[in-house]
Amino acid sequence: MYIFGQCLKVFLARILDVSLGTVRTMITVKGNRLLAASVGFVEVLIWFVIVKEVLNTTENSLWLGIAYALGFAAGTYLGSYVSENYIRGNFGVQVITSSPIEQLVHVLRSEGYGVSVIDVKSELEEEKHLLFLEINKHRFSDLHQLLKKLDPKAFVVVNETKFVQNGYIK
Numbered sequence: 001m002y003i004f005g006q007c008l009k010v011f012l013a014r015i016l017d018v019s020l021g022t023v024r025t026m027i028t029v030k031g032n033r034l035l036a037a038s039v040g041f042v043e044v045l046i047w048f049v050i051v052k053e054v055l056n057t058t059e060n061s062l063w064l065g066i067a068y069a070l071g072f073a074a075g076t077y078l079g080s081y082v083s084e085n086y087i088r089g090n091f092g093v094q095v096i097t098s099s100p101i102e103q104l105v106h107v108l109r110s111e112g113y114g115v116s117v118i119d120v121k122s123e124l125e126e127e128k129h130l131l132f133l134e135i136n137k138h139r140f141s142d143l144h145q146l147l148k149k150l151d152p153k154a155f156v157v158v159n160e161t162k163f164v165q166n167g168y169i170k
Contacts (some may be wrong), residue, residue, distance in 0.1 A: 007067035014071025017046040022079025026087050090161040091140050095131040099151040
């Protein structure tokens, strides 16, 4: 029964420290170094304590290794979920299209997206348009579905934005 309790403790601690590692990485990318360092301190302290306990146990059980690995996997999943759903952020979306631009821009703007348009030439001298959108990352799925419906052949590039000043973001 002792080994079960130790496995459970290892499993839960790994979920916590790996989740914190994912969140720390996102905080670092956003540029908040002090908060990231603080989260990193707690993350490594948890890791150190749990590894020390596993290595100093008198039990010779593969179950501790399995609990450690399962905790890592679950922590990775939980950390990415937290990052995706609770850490705010923006995406810069670039769309290259050869579709008639007026209708496309009208629909995007009527859906609440701020759109900037630049006319560009392709290698084949075909007229194309480059659309710039800056959006809240939680709206990307809706935008992606709308773009696929409006222009399935559009070339879409998405980048996470570190900083935005002025402009229109809904």
